[in-house]
Amino acid sequence: MKKALVVLLAAIGVNRHLSAEQRQDIANAAYHATPGAAATGVFKVWGLPLSEWLVVASLLFIALQAGYLVWKWRRDYRRDLARRALGKLAEETVRGDL
Known part of the structure; x- marks a missing residue:
């Protein structure tokens, strides 16, 4: 995943100007955004928008x-x-009706 991120950042021209911590932050943000984006895409594929x-x-x-x-x-x-x-059965038992 890091190689793909490095390639993507190099393609847009920001790879040289980012520190290792900034690249890690971008990787974490992309990792956390992926499930939501995938779910949105799947819902759209089935023909209905998310709303x-x-x-x-x-x-x-x-x-x-x-x-x-x-x-x-x-x-x-x-x-x-x-x-x-x-309760009715208990009453009858107490009265001796049984």
Whole structure:
């Protein structure tokens, strides 16, 4: 990677005027910028710009939240029914109806 950076910097004519620390800083900045640039490129290749992917991700997140909320309400309802049945059974046991 350093060789490629040296070649790139030499091509634009700034290689001779940079210290080793400055070249290292440029290499680190390029290394940290690569994942974002690659992700942007991949999203564009699939036919949607990044702003539309944000909308798709937001809608997916909302759908996941709604699904979780429905699951949670259903689970709570079933637990409530089970508690009521258990409480009713405990009352009948105490009264001796069984």
